[in-house]
Amino acid sequence: MPEELQTIETKFLKKMADRTTSQQQEESKKGAGILIRTIKEGSGKPPKKGDICEVHYEGFLEDGRQFDSSRERNQSLQLRLGEGHVMEGWEVALLHMKVGQLAEVTIPHLYGYGEQGYPPKIPPRSTLVYQLEIIRIEGRK
Template identity: 40%
Template structure:
């Protein structure tokens, strides 16, 4: 994980918290497969209950509110050998620029 912008340093999400993030997801070759910024609609999810990829569940709790980070997620912490057809091939390493906007 590379921190691109420090957050408030106080508020960190934990398991079962609802989070709101903006993200740009890319394959290792730079191809963008998803972007909440392009849709202008942040993603809302629950941390630590198996609804997010493991890479997010493991790293997002280390980010404080308003942080921006660059995450490189290996296949075994993303979609593994099954991929996520048609946008993510099997065994793909994923790169996310993620901004933590809200914790509930």
């Protein structure tokens, strides 16, 4: 293989490895097995505890069955982060997101509805998959 092609191939492989590493870091830095996969990038800074976030969401069981959607109701949700008003998995995810970002968030049962679930819609020990989008962030006044 000519030296020029080897250089191009090496650069390409390095770029792909860097991209994969970056994605793995984004997913794993959330800790606790909560995975965040960005579908659409956002802008600005992530919220902080005490900030109010306005979000749209769709919730699914691991098998793909939908159990809730703010979009279908055409009614976003407003919540103050850090006050325990939503499941821990949401708190972790939202603290790593930006306005306009749409992400698929996978939440293990320990950070969702726990051992008991939320019958009849959510069985015990269910891993949940949400599509979360931050519409607006309002800082604490």
